[in-house]
Amino acid sequence: MPGESVRSYDVVIVGAGVSGSILAKVLGDQGWRVLVLEAGTADARGFPGYLGDVDTYLAALAKVPNSAYALNPDAPQPDVLDIEKITPGHPDTTGYFVQEGPLPYGSDYVRSLGGTTLHWLGTTLRMLPEDFDTATRFGHGLDWPITYDDLLGHYEQAENEIGVSGDVEDQEYLGIHFPEGYVYPMHRIPQSYLDKRLAEGLAGMSVDFQGESYPVRVTSTPQGRNGMPNPAYNGGQGYLPVGAVGEPTLGLRCAGNSSCIPICPIQAKYNAVKTLAKADPALVGVQAQAVASKVLLDASTGRVSGIEYKAYRDPASPSHQTREAQASIYILAAHAIENAKLLLASGIESTSGMVGHNLMDHPVIQMWALMPDSIGSFRGPGSTSGIESLRGGSFRSTRAPFRVEIGNWGWNWSEGDPWGQVDQLVDQGNLFGRALRDRMAATAPRQFELHMLVEQPPDGANRVSIDHRFRDQLGNFRPVIHYDLTDYVKAGLAAGRDVSRLIFQRLGAEDFTEYDPTSPGYVTFDGEGYEYFGAGHGAGTHVMGTDSTNSVVDSWQRSWDHPNLYVVGCGSMPTVGTSNPTLTMAALAFRSADAIHRDLTALRRGPAIDSGVDGEAQA
């Protein structure tokens, strides 16, 4: 059993999010002994703990994405409530991040067992083939060392593991293709009534970008939440939905709780704990409340010799024990920002010098309007359809592309409704009684939002760094972030706003979009103001490439400089395109699992000294 000898593991994984969980499960299934170190608590390991998180959310004042996940001073995490406008020369240290600016990095993540899949929306779109070589095609960003086709099989593995509901016929646009006969595990999640009305109202619509016409099509969004299994899946073997961890008959199908972000009360939505729970317990050990603090290097060989970590019992208390974990192969899977922070804390900047650089996100711009008639908003998952047809094209040489996410939850995000509406109607509108009730009934069901996720290309100046002045109560570093948006990105925000106006005009929807100059995400472009938010898509801090001078890791996410170190996750992505990155991250994890298995097998056949495998017969 893992745990006795310091050299009894084949693999140590830092982080029990989706990458770490997939790797732990796959490597454990292949017979390797794995230790997963998770910085945060493990509420979701059992259903009662998970329900505690649901309760935290229900009683939270501001129902932001991290509102279900209690503040943990020993493994602090960013919260959107911390975001402030940044004064030049005065870094904002309100929250976990030290935000140098000039613009605030708008995204958060979860440091708990399960990672950010606990609060993600669940969108599982594939990248476009053209997203993989934007430098060559459009003169922006970085080319990947692999192509869409290289990931075909791994996308399928990811869609299987996550449990994706979607229909392939909806997804074959802009070069995305599937092998003949491939279907998703479950049928598309039913589109919302809003989606259907938009599809009708926008039928035949197209927009012109730089003289070329692009169709505006409302398409069902593939998503990682349980729906109706497709009997044709997997050569006719079908698919068994995976329910809640610890309550397997719960959450077998989405029931419309409408709180995907921050937490699905029944776990119909995928979270990484579902994967970790499938790992072989005889081979995979998971230690929560264990914060990796340093990657230890053997100076003479350049190999990683251990992970130093701090184990704490009480999240409120700084007291901890410092320990080391040893293995043959080490995997950092702690999130793009945490991976970079840990590498820098260990003095690992890499030959390329790129560790921490190229920090990316999807800046999101919102627009909101009232449909002429009720569409019954605030029902169902946060989004069941989008407009994907504008994500690619030659205009990308001039401005960033975007995808459109159609929002089912009224003006919940843009105006903080119903709280915003009740406050406004009672305090400014001076309504009460029946008049108040009727006004809400007349307006709220007509509310809808569009969210445009804009591609942000890698920019060396956007980076995570560390500073000895800024540490948490365990003495670990807090991420120091420098972040900005280029004109290329802002032009994408502006184009999104223009398209939204056309959409609202076409629908006869009343546009209520207004951007507030005092808000932290306010930017101007071409004489107009826009407001961006983070999408929760941290990426780029340890990009993959073709050699050690132009990247941190190779296409298997193996460190160029340290052959027994893998650095995995969205941090390896040279570009983020316009798709929510989790599915691609999961595909990359499956791809890395193959490489790690090969490495471990080769080590087992090699000299006994470095193998870390007890009692193996030597070749």
Added chain:
Amino acid sequence: MTHPAEPDLLERFVDLSVSLTGFSAFELRSTGMAATYLETVLGEVGEETLDEILDHFLRAREAHGTEAELERQLRAELFGVPRLGAVVRNVIKLWYLGQWYALPDDPVDQPSPQRHLYLGRGMQAGRAVALASNQTRVVSGESYLQGLAWRAMLAHPMGGRQQGYSTWGEPPPGPPGG
């Protein structure tokens, strides 16, 4: 402070709440939150202020003829009165959102000596804390789910009362009768 000849305090509070919220007494009681909200208000503003509000409400109701006149009376007796108006607006939000909002100035001349019993505990930054009075907070997870705003919106509370698979694709409900 309750007079034997008058209905009990909870019933008077519900009566007031009917006029403030536009929901029937039956709908209010069916939230299961009436007693909790009464306690919240007592804990925050004290018995004297609540009595004053209920007296003003009674006066407005006895004086009215039509619905429009009642509305005018309520605005004159309650909504337009600086201290009392702030409290009744808070009572509306308590019912609609399950939340107590910090009042701009402490409205209580003489706080109830048992205020601490009414305030209970709440969640701040994910941790249960004993709250000081006059602090914006969600009364409880249940009060959030019982918020009347969701019913006014012809929806369900986000995070609960799931309507079932594929229901979000169906046409929206029409406005409630009456």
